[in-house]
Amino acid sequence: MSRLAVDIGGTFTDVVVETPTQRFSTKVLTNKAAPELGVLDGVRKALALAALHPSEIGLIVHGTTLATNAIIERKGAVTALVTTEGFRDTVEMAYEHRFAQYDLFIEKPKPLVPRPLRFTVPERLDVRGQVRLALDEPALLRLAGTLRARKVESIAIGFLHSYINPMHEQRAGAILAAELPDVRITLSSDVCPELREYERFTTACANAYVQPLMARYLGELREQLQVEGFSCPILLMTSGGGLTTLETAVRFPIRLVESGPAGGAILATVVAAELGLRRILSFDMGGTTAKICVIDDGKPMASRSFEVDRQYLFMKGSGFPVRIPVIEMVEIGAGGGSIAGVDAMKRVQVGPDSAGSDPGPACYARGGSEPTVTDGNLILGRIDPEHFAGGSIRLETERAETAIARQVAVPLGIDPLLAAFAISEMVEENMANAARVHAVERGTDLSGRAMIAFGGSAPLHAARLAEKLGIAEVIIPASAGVGSAVGFLRAPISFQVVRSRPSLLGSLDDAGLNTLFDAMEAEATQVVRLGAPGADIVITRSADMRYQGQGHEIAVQIDDARFDAESGTRLRTAFEDAYRTMFGRGIPGLEIEVTSWTLTATAPAVTAGPAMGVNTGAGHAQPAGQRRLFDPQHGAYRTVPVYRRAELGPQQTISGPAVIAEDETTTVVTTDFDARVDQTGAIRLLKRRVEVAREAA
Numbered sequence: 268m269s270r271l272a273v274d275i276g277g278t279f280t281d282v283v284v285e286t287p288t289q290r291f292s293t294k295v296l297t298n299k300a301a302p303e304l305g306v307l308d309g310v311r312k313a314l315a316l317a318a319l320h321p322s323e324i325g326l327i328v329h330g331t332t333l334a335t336n337a338i339i340e341r342k343g344a345v346t347a348l349v350t351t352e353g354f355r356d357t358v359e360m361a362y363e364h365r366f367a368q369y370d371l372f373i374e375k376p377k378p379l380v381p382r383p384l385r386f387t388v389p390e391r392l393d394v395r396g397q398v399r400l401a402l403d404e405p406a407l408l409r410l411a412g413t414l415r416a417r418k419v420e421s422i423a424i425g426f427l428h429s430y431i432n433p434m435h436e437q438r439a440g441a442i443l444a445a446e447l448p449d450v451r452i453t454l455s456s457d458v459c460p461e462l463r464e465y466e467r468f469t470t471a472c473a474n475a476y477v478q479p480l481m482a483r484y485l486g487e488l489r490e491q492l493q494v495e496g497f498s499c500p501i502l503l504m505t506s507g508g509g510l511t512t513l514e515t516a517v518r519f520p521i522r523l524v525e526s527g528p529a530g531g532a533i534l535a536t537v538v539a540a541e542l543g544l545r546r547i548l549s550f551d552m553g554g555t556t557a558k559i560c561v562i563d564d565g566k567p568m569a570s571r572s573f574e575v576d577r578q579y580l581f582m583k584g585s586g587f588p589v590r591i592p593v594i595e596m597v598e599i600g601a602g603g604g605s606i607a608g609v610d611a612m613k614r615v616q617v618g619p620d621s622a623g624s625d626p627g628p629a630c631y632a633r634g635g636s637e638p639t640v641t642d643g644n645l646i647l648g649r650i651d652p653e654h655f656a657g658g659s660i661r662l663e664t665e666r667a668e669t670a671i672a673r674q675v676a677v678p679l680g681i682d683p684l685l686a687a688f689a690i691s692e693m694v695e696e697n698m699a700n701a702a703r704v705h706a707v708e709r710g711t712d713l714s715g716r717a718m719i720a721f722g723g724s725a726p727l728h729a730a731r732l733a734e735k736l737g738i739a740e741v742i743i744p745a746s747a748g749v750g751s752a753v754g755f756l757r758a759p760i761s762f763q764v765v766r767s768r769p770s771l772l773g774s775l776d777d778a779g780l781n782t783l784f785d786a787m788e789a790e791a792t793q794v795v796r797l798g799a800p801g802a803d804i805v806i807t808r809s810a811d812m813r814y815q816g817q818g819h820e821i822a823v824q825i826d827d828a829r830f831d832a833e834s835g836t837r838l839r840t841a842f843e844d845a846y847r848t849m850f851g852r853g854i855p856g857l858e859i860e861v862t863s864w865t866l867t868a869t870a871p872a873v874t875a876g877p878a879m880g881v882n883t884g885a886g887h888a889q890p891a892g893q894r895r896l897f898d899p900q901h902g903a904y905r906t907v908p909v910y911r912r913a914e915l916g917p918q919q920t921i922s923g924p925a926v927i928a929e930d931e932t933t934t935v936v937t938t939d940f941d942a943r944v945d946q947t948g949a950i951r952l953l954k955r956r957v958e959v960a961r962e963a964a
Contacts, residue, residue, distance in 0.1 A: 269285065270327075270756055273309065273329045275302055276553045277623055278602065280308075283746065283753055291317040292316075292749045292752070292753075295309040295312065298624075306488060307495065310495070320496065326499050327499055328758070329503055330527045334523050346419070347384045348380045348472055349388060349407075350426060351387060351427040352388060352389045354387065354427060357465055359378050359382070379476045384419065388407055397432075411442070415447060421479050422447075422450055423471040423474070424443075424455065425455035426455070437456070453475040459590045460767060461766075469589060474519060478520050481523070505529065507522070507569065508758060515797075521591055525573065525594065528551060528560075530755045531721060532562065533754040534750045534754030535547060538744045546717070547717050549567075550732065552720075552722045554723060555621045556602050557701070557722075568594070569595065570595045571593070571765065572590050574586030575589060601619075603641040604624075606638070607643070615679075628642050628667070630663050638673075640694050643690035647691060647897040648926075649933060650662065656723075671683045671687055684897065702736060710849075713737065720747065721747040727932070729934070730923070731935070734954075742949050744949045745947065748931020761869040763791065763866070766783060767862060768780075772839050772860065775834060777834065787866040791866055795870050805871075806866065807867045808825040808866050809822050812862070814860075823842050888916075893907065893909060905924060912944075915944045921941065921942040927950060939954055
């Protein structure tokens, strides 16, 4: 069966077609005004390369940053929040602490729903879900008129303690849906049925904020693909690393927030398994953002909390929090389109603003005049202006030089070449700092890791970034320029359900928990079977646990298929082992409680793709040409060999500095690295012992 993957990024849309024996790919500029048109353009080109008709495609897998970008750029729907009387400002009060305690000028993330669009109605449930104050239905009917007058497009409903009893939210949703049939409605008890109202409300608001946009886009995409002749299922990549159905994605678009980066993390995991690597750093850099993820023992770190658009030195708390299943990573505004400039203190600044695909970097000659990372790479000789993106875009070096001279070189009193190098160094230092922060937050380090780099821009910067992080090995996998899309085709079909049901281990309700998990399993498997009918489904369970009175939990795997009288004892042992592993000791004498229960249903992923054909030559590779490349160690251009990746065979070695070119990206081999292609088709950059050689000299 042939399969197709589509990844919409902020600058490029990547399309990959895999047949049982071959892989074909293409990159096209993302159409910001009508993303589905860019998708169709890329799909047609990829199918033409593969000589396939749409009817021959058995599955389409899609990931997109549209939801993420809408939140970051504040370009979602006009959204209202309806909440319990007295809790109007919960989403603004947040955690009531400062993420940078001693900075008097920090700016906290602004809520997606401004105060004039936050409304309350009389109602109240207690912590056990019992009704203390009945829902005021006449107040809701009056509110419907106000929402209509404000031209609200989407509504988030979040009542206190609805995670334990959703009856008031469900009734309020039904009343407002009847009064406002054209308005999308999100219930916090559906999208995030967990305790802690701040995260639950912000997640519901984010879902409501992007739902009209995503529903419209996904509906139009499905219709357009049907017109093209596709009749296969369409699955969406989720931020948790699994696939889900289009219908589920329309209902819960917030689960797509990190779909593209999640595909990249899956690719890195598969590549690491193929090469026998246990500790890796995944580095994904595209046109708009860079994503960095720590992966140990074949498992990316998973979480149920994520912050969109961290802005203050990547610090926790400086982004917009949502509670969804997500692969943990740090994402920053550092891509090929990131705009560079000089601040009032004469410092070079790069990002987070991006030129995107329209107008794009200055060198695209599409109306852009701001200097970007891509403009700098062009001047440094890292990019071939005639063959960028497979030759689909011809770059103009003069425009890049003009933009960099005007906004960076002249203000600093340096020449454009040095200014281009400064831009490159700054964006690489930003990414290195983000990687260090990410590792520290997770209690690990970067020493001894290999870096797996992919995305259109990552191979250009990977070797230099590795030097900054002290990493001695870099892997550029086959099809690295469209790596996230390839990762989509390796993802399992899965769906996760979470329920908050606080329980003390000393008094577990075994029968009640079995009933709860039966309902959760039915909900999760129903979604998975839509995308994988007839597949064997694997069920995993876990519990968020803590010592009673603590403020945060740790996830503990549940091995029992059914709860019985001994389940509490086994859970206690598992929690204490996990707690000691994380914190070095347990706390004797304290009761242990579970705050939330999680169940994930998963259908197996396709872990093997078509074999990547590589040449069989040995020894030193033969260059296809030469190029002037800026060498940081010499502070000047050097004429270096250029190799075509498709012409390289296993065991052939390339000594840096050199350039390895392919249609979707370019790998820069710096002076301190050697490169070779292994049997999987991956380029492996290995750092030489240059320090020893220099000392001897």
